[in-house]
Amino acid sequence: GQQVMQIPQYQHVQEGEDFTTYCNSSTTLSNIQWYKQRPGGHPVFLIQLVKSGEVKKQKRLTFQFGEAKKNSSLHITATQTTDVGTYFCAGPGYSGAGSYQLTFGKGTKLSVIP
Amino acid sequence: GEEVAQTPKHLVRGEGQKAKLYCAPIKGHSYVFWYQQVLKNEFKFLISFQNENVFDETGMPKERFSAKCLPNSPCSLEIQATKLEDSAVYFCASSRYDTSSSGNTIYFGEGSWLTVV
Numbered sequence: 470g471q472q473v474m475q476i477p478q479y480q481h482v483q484e485g486e487d488f489t490t491y492c493n494s495s496t497t498l499s500n501i502q503w504y505k506q507r508p509g510g511h512p513v514f515l516i517q518l519v520k521s522g523e524v525k526k527q528k529r530l531t532f533q534f535g536e537a538k539k540n541s542s543l544h545i546t547a548t549q550t551t552d553v554g555t556y557f558c559a560g561p562g563y564s565g566a567g568s569y570q571l572t573f574g575k576g577t578k579l580s581v582i583p
Numbered sequence: 584g585e586e587v588a589q590t591p592k593h594l595v596r597g598e599g600q601k602a603k604l605y606c607a608p609i610k611g612h613s614y615v616f617w618y619q620q621v622l623k624n625e626f627k628f629l630i631s632f633q634n635e636n637v638f639d640e641t642g643m644p645k646e647r648f649s650a651k652c653l654p655n656s657p658c659s660l661e662i663q664a665t666k667l668e669d670s671a672v673y674f675c676a677s678s679r680y681d682t683s684s685s686g687n688t689i690y691f692g693e694g695s696w697l698t699v700v
Contacts (some may be wrong), residue, residue: 504691506624511694514689557626570628570639570641570642571616572628573626575623578624582685
C-alpha cells in the first residue's frame with residue numbers, strides 16, 4: 470500500500486530560526502494536505518496542494534508540492550513559540566477497497582526554544 | 584454545527600469492558616472518518632462512511648470494533664472487550680466530498696482519549 474514518509478521526526482530550533490519538514494510518498498498523489506497538531510490537540514487543516522510544482526504561502530509558512538507530485542515540504546521562516554506542535558503531511562491513498570483514504574506521515578514534532 | 588463534535592473527551596475502561604465513542608459530523612458533510620492515533624503519533628485509518636453507508640472499512644479490526652452512522656443520530660465507534668493496546672486517541676473527521684477530491688477539506692474533532700487499564 471501507499472507509504473508517506475516524513476522527516477525529520479523531531480526538530481528543535483531557537484526562536485527566530487527557520488524550520489523545514491519534508492514529505493515523500495511512494496506513489497504519485499492527486500493532492501497533498503498539511504495539518505498541524507498542538508500538544509494534546511487535534512489535527513488542524515493548514516493547506517492542500519494540488520498542482521505539480523505548486524507553491525503556496527501563508528504568512529511565514531511556505532508549502533511546496535514537487536513536480537512529480539510525490540514529495541512536498543513545509544518551511545517556516547523565523548519560528549515563533551506559537552509554531553510549536555507536530556506537523557503532518559497526508560495524501561489520499563488507495564485503500565484497496567475502492568476508495569481513497571488519507572495516509573498520514575508520522576509527523577515532525579517542532580520544539581521552539583525561546 | 585460548524586465543528587465535528589466528539590464525546591466523551593476522556594474514557595477509562597478496564598480490560599475486557601466495552602467502550603463506545605460518539606461523533607457528530609459537520610452539518611452538510613457526507614463523509615465521516617474514524618482514525619486512531621497512538622502514542623507514537625501515528626494515525627491509523629479505521630473506517631469511513633458516506634452518509635449512513637460504510638464506505639471503506641479496511642482499517643477496522645473487525646473482531647472487536649464496530650461502527651455506525653445512522654440517520655439523525657451521532658455516528659458511533661464501539662469496541663467490545665477492550666484490550667490494553669486499544670489505548671489511544673480516536674479522532675472522528677468529516678468532509679463534504681470524497682478524500683481524493685481536490686479542494687476537499689477534512690475537519691477533525693477534538694478526539695476521544697481512551698485509556699484501557
